[in-house]
Amino acid sequence: MMAVLTPPTESEGRNEPPPLKKPPRKIGRWVLFGAMIVVAVVMLYPFFVMGVTSLKSESQFLSGGGFSWLSWSSLTSVIPVGQEVLSSTIVCSSSILIILCVGLPAGFAFSKLRFRMSTVVFLVIVSAMMVPLQAILMPEFVNVTKLGLTGGYTGAILVYAALGTPFSVFLFTTYFRGVPDELIEAGIVDGLGYFGALWRLVLPIAVPAIATVTVLQFIQIWDDLLVGLLFIQNTSDRPITVGLAVLAAGRTTSIPELMAGSIISALPAMLVYLGFQRYLVKGLTMGIDR
Amino acid sequence: MAEITFDGVTKIFGDDIRAVDELSLHVADGEFMVLVGPSGCGKTTALRMLAGLEDITAGSLSIGGTVVNNVLPKDRDVAMVFQNYALYPHMTVAQNMGFALKIRGQSKGEVAKKVGEAAAILRLTDYLDRRPKALSGGQRQRVAMGRAIVRSPQAFLMDEPLSNLDAQLRVEMRLEIARIQRLLGVATVYVTHDQIEAMTMGDRVAVMRGGKLQQCDTPQDLYDHPKNDFVAGFMGSPPMNLLRANLESADAGVALVLGAQRLAIPSSYATSHHLPRVDGPGVVFGVRPEDVEVRDVSSADSLTTRVERREALGAEILVHLSLVDAEGDNAIVVNDSGAVVARPTMLVAKMGPRSGVSVGDHLQVRLNPEHFHFFDADSGLSLRRGA
Numbered sequence: 001m002m003a004v005l006t007p008p009t010e011s012e013g014r015n016e017p018p019p020l021k022k023p024p025r026k027i028g029r030w031v032l033f034g035a036m037i038v039v040a041v042v043m044l045y046p047f048f049v050m051g052v053t054s055l056k057s058e059s060q061f062l063s064g065g066g067f068s069w070l071s072w073s074s075l076t077s078v079i080p081v082g083q084e085v086l087s088s089t090i091v092c093s094s095s096i097l098i099i100l101c102v103g104l105p106a107g108f109a110f111s112k113l114r115f116r117m118s119t120v121v122f123l124v125i126v127s128a129m130m131v132p133l134q135a136i137l138m139p140e141f142v143n144v145t146k147l148g149l150t151g152g153y154t155g156a157i158l159v160y161a162a163l164g165t166p167f168s169v170f171l172f173t174t175y176f177r178g179v180p181d182e183l184i185e186a187g188i189v190d191g192l193g194y195f196g197a198l199w200r201l202v203l204p205i206a207v208p209a210i211a212t213v214t215v216l217q218f219i220q221i222w223d224d225l226l227v228g229l230l231f232i233q234n235t236s237d238r239p240i241t242v243g244l245a246v247l248a249a250g251r252t253t254s255i256p257e258l259m260a261g262s263i264i265s266a267l268p269a270m271l272v273y274l275g276f277q278r279y280l281v282k283g284l285t286m287g288i289d290r
Numbered sequence: 291m292a293e294i295t296f297d298g299v300t301k302i303f304g305d306d307i308r309a310v311d312e313l314s315l316h317v318a319d320g321e322f323m324v325l326v327g328p329s330g331c332g333k334t335t336a337l338r339m340l341a342g343l344e345d346i347t348a349g350s351l352s353i354g355g356t357v358v359n360n361v362l363p364k365d366r367d368v369a370m371v372f373q374n375y376a377l378y379p380h381m382t383v384a385q386n387m388g389f390a391l392k393i394r395g396q397s398k399g400e401v402a403k404k405v406g407e408a409a410a411i412l413r414l415t416d417y418l419d420r421r422p423k424a425l426s427g428g429q430r431q432r433v434a435m436g437r438a439i440v441r442s443p444q445a446f447l448m449d450e451p452l453s454n455l456d457a458q459l460r461v462e463m464r465l466e467i468a469r470i471q472r473l474l475g476v477a478t479v480y481v482t483h484d485q486i487e488a489m490t491m492g493d494r495v496a497v498m499r500g501g502k503l504q505q506c507d508t509p510q511d512l513y514d515h516p517k518n519d520f521v522a523g524f525m526g527s528p529p530m531n532l533l534r535a536n537l538e539s540a541d542a543g544v545a546l547v548l549g550a551q552r553l554a555i556p557s558s559y560a561t562s563h564h565l566p567r568v569d570g571p572g573v574v575f576g577v578r579p580e581d582v583e584v585r586d587v588s589s590a591d592s593l594t595t596r597v598e599r600r601e602a603l604g605a606e607i608l609v610h611l612s613l614v615d616a617e618g619d620n621a622i623v624v625n626d627s628g629a630v631v632a633r634p635t636m637l638v639a640k641m642g643p644r645s646g647v648s649v650g651d652h653l654q655v656r657l658n659p660e661h662f663h664f665f666d667a668d669s670g671l672s673l674r675r676g677a
Contacts, residue, residue, distance in 0.1 A: 180374060180376065182372040182373070182374055182376035183376050183378070185341075185343050185370075185372070185376065186370065186372060186376035186377075186378075186437075187378075188342075188343070188363045188364065189341055189342070189343070189363050189364070189368065189369065189370045190364075190369075190389055190390035190393060190437075190441075191364040191390055191393040191394055192364065192393060193364070196393070201378055204380040205379055205380055
């Protein structure tokens with residue numbers, strides 16, 4: 001019987017191992033990519049609808065076709081958009097300023113100073129993060145009303161600051177624990193006090209943590225309706241979210257105008273997020289590589 | 291520039307952890323004092339108390355004749371170099387070096403001048419505009435030194451500044467730090483666990499253990515006349531051979547009982563040392579590895595040993611020897627707690643690189659009788675008179 005000779009394949013000829021099967025990782029990446037597209041569409045579709053709807057007049061919206069700037073041009077006559085954005089900015093920036101001013105030194109103290117009951121005090125403060133806003137809203141309202149602070153910005157600023165401070169204390173404490181003690185001690189031997197060390201040595205290297213707290217608190221406060229609605233009772237001082245809620249609750253609400261207002265309301269938070277995204281990732285993942 | 295005095299300084303952490311126990315030490319103006327000891331011996335705590343970074347539980351600490359127990363670190367006028375350098379990452383080399391001067395309100399011109407001078411001494415002039423992360427380990431170490439010297443402080447405090455460097459750089463920086471310290475003549479307290487650094491750099495070396503000062507002397511005196519068996523075993527590389535042994539009457543006086551062998555002790559030791567009675571508790575006998583010499587023939591002052599291990603270091607060979615009994619077996623010895631152990635009594639000897647010894651060889655070794663050390667079997671204190 002004659003043996004059938006077959007020519008060697010290319011790989012056999014070069015004495016190489018047979019090619020590996022395509023790694024299953026590639027399929028997994030496509031699945032992940034597909035899932036991300038779905039999630040992105042779900043998340044972005046409302047913005048698309050908002051944009052398209054805001055570029056129609058009321059009648060075009062009802063009929064389903066056409067294009068018009070009318071809702072944008074008439075928005076300022078319906079609600080004081082400029083004043084409301086300014087109010088939101090004042091409330092937001094003042095609250096964040098207080099949160100940073102309290103959180104930074106507290107985080108520094110909890111991470112770098114040795115004092116009696118520090119762990120207990122830290123746990124008590126951090127546990128406040130777990131209390132939902134709704135649970136303490138009424139007592140807060142009663143207290144702030146008794147203090148006579150429900151008219152302008154002050155009451156809302158204090159409430160936002162109180163709600164945001166535990167998170168900032170937690171984040172700064174965690175961040176500063178990663179800063180070597182020797183850095184602070186070197187500054188102290190060089191002639192700084194603890195506040196000097198915080199201000200001149202720790203603050204410049206805490207930018208990711210500061211950015212993280214700022215962005216997360218900005219988004220939370222800017223987008224919040226409840227506190228603004230309850231604690232800012234002067235109509236002229238109300239923030240944009242309250243303005244939009246009032247607009248939405250009107251008897252003859254113009255949906256395109258509401259959408260235009262919503263875009264104005266959502267835009268600052270989105271811009272802040274995109275601007276600080278780099279720091280945000282760094283701030284939230286700090287300590288993972290230690 | 292000033293002298294430093296620890297007077298019964300104690301540091302207790304929590305309720306009962308005595309990190310430093312009644313430390314009394316005087317560092318003269320311009321002196322390079324090295325604190326050395328194993329981990330947890332209290333040397334770094336002592337340094338941190340001197341810097342003002344730890345409170346003092348008891349005793350008094352003075353710099354330049356002024357008690358500084360309650361003086362803030364910034365007012366003590368001392369400069370410290372940390373183990374991990376602790377450079378300010380957001381500042382350039384020049385800013386790092388000039389920071390302390392800037393805080394003290396010195397003019398920009400003055401700061402730049404002093405930073406320039408320090409950079410020239412440390413050969414850092416080309417790196418003044420760089421950030422610490424763009425520097426090598428050795429350069430960072432020099433910046434940390436520069437940050438200390440620009441201030442012209444009363445004292446330099448250094449906390450294991452070379453331990454993060456590789457072996458070659460460590461040798462270079464050892465010389466560099468010693469050179470700068472002599473150039474500036476500032477009192478320096480240098481903490482290390484590396485006894486080679488201690489021996490090569492210090493004018494005097496203070497050996498610590500368990501928070502207590504064991505001995506403070508010049509490096510050579512520490513090596514030649516250790517006050518206790520801990521110092522004897524800690525200083526020197528390899529360390530001194532320490533053997534627990536009983537004494538026995540011999541023809542010419544007294545002999546050490548080492549397993550089945552006897553080693554005659556020269557009669558001069560009976561006058562220079564407080565040797566215990568022959569039926570007493572015995573002694574801890576010490577001999578340095580370089581005082582163990584190979585002999586061709588057996589004699590009254592030699593021991594029969596077997597080569598157990600051989601470590602060639604290039605310039606020398608470390609030979610680990612076990613004492614053997616008359617039959618050539620390993621001698622059974624008694625350890626400190628009195629239990630009989632099977633581990634043979636070991637001696638380490640330093641030999642020349644061409645010594646043709648191999649594992650398993652039987653050697654006659656002579657222990658240089660001029661350099662015997664005797665320590666109390668219980669307290670570990672040297673039995674030398676006047677020690």
